[in-house]
């Protein structure tokens with residue numbers, strides 16, 4: 001026997017089956033609603049870009065660039081990378097298409113897959129999904145607070161509670177160098193006790209020592225000087241305004257000096273929303289300001305700020321009610337009823353009623369049990385008698401109530417129940 005070899009999904013990827021996909025659709029539609037409410041509009045950019053875009057974007061010292069990019073050569077010999085994050089693509093698009101000539105600020109949101117060649121582990125995928133929002137051309141700290149409030153609104157809409165908002169300021173080009181100098185000299189003094197990774201970070205990017213998960217490194221870095229003590233007047237004022245707007249919105253926050261985030265381009269505000277239910281990888285969403293990024297990409301001097309939500313983590317926190325789906329399963333008996341049923345289904349769909357009908361010959365009983373298995377809220381029974389009368393049996397599968405109805409009445413009852 002010639003047994004064909006099966007092809008399996010790539011390690012670190014996952015299929016999303018219909019029941020799960022419903023949850024994704026729900027979360028995406030709630031998120032779109034919230035983002036649009038605040039004036040954001042959707043932008044879609046390609047999934048792959050020139051590799052150098054992301055090397056530029058994340059800074060050459062970021063771990064993402066060093067270890068985790070999904071990079072390959074295409075048939076033309078170009079080095080391409082599946083995007084590991086979203087912001088560099090948007091910045092590229094704004095510059096290339098001169099979107100900055102439109103009146104600012106620009107507000108975008110995006111939902112889609114990202115790729116990192118990470119070690120696959122529980123809850124972490126090589127293809128993962130994010131929802132991102134970005135604002136370009138708004139310096140005012142009011143917008144920093146507005147996006148934190150929008151994130152809060154999104155979580156409340158999705159009934160995700162028990163979260164904590166962490167904020168920090170990582171300074172700017174003016175004030176960060178003197179802090180980094182101080183931090184570097186302190187880290188050098190402790191270098192013997194730091195892990196190999198952190199030792200390397202002393203020269204490449206000492207801020208990232210704060211991200212290390214190794215217990216001794218955490219203990220050592222907890223005594224390091226904090227950036228908030230080194231902010232210039234501009235950063236200090238911005239941070240204080242940001243906090244006062246958060247207070248105005250009644251958003252409880254905690255200043256977390258370790259919150260420097262993994263990516264080099266942040267300036268001033270950084271923030272994260274965490275949930276104790278997520279364990280060690282506890283951030284649901286995170287973001288910050290990147291005022292120099294556009295310029296560093298060869299564009300005009302336009303500031304930016306944004307955040308990204310991890311879809312997989314977010315969905316794991318939402319409790320979805322076990323509900324029957326709001327569709328009608330049409331069952332029939334005999335050839336006449338089949339024809340009548342096809343016509344009815346056609347009519348109902350055009351009136352906006354989700355309607356399913358299957359064509360395999362089965363008993364009424366087995367068709368109804370099929371409807372039940374699929375979770376249909378309604379069953380419409382069309383038999384020979386019903387065809388003669390022009391009236392059908394409509395059964396509500398939740399309540400078990402059954403009623404004789406005409407074509408128009410079906411519509412009325414279902415629409416009222418929606």
Ligand SMILES: [Zn+2]
Nearest residue numbers: 172175232235
């Ligand atoms: Zn500064």
Ligand SMILES: [Zn+2]
Nearest residue numbers: 195198212217
């Ligand atoms: Zn370490």
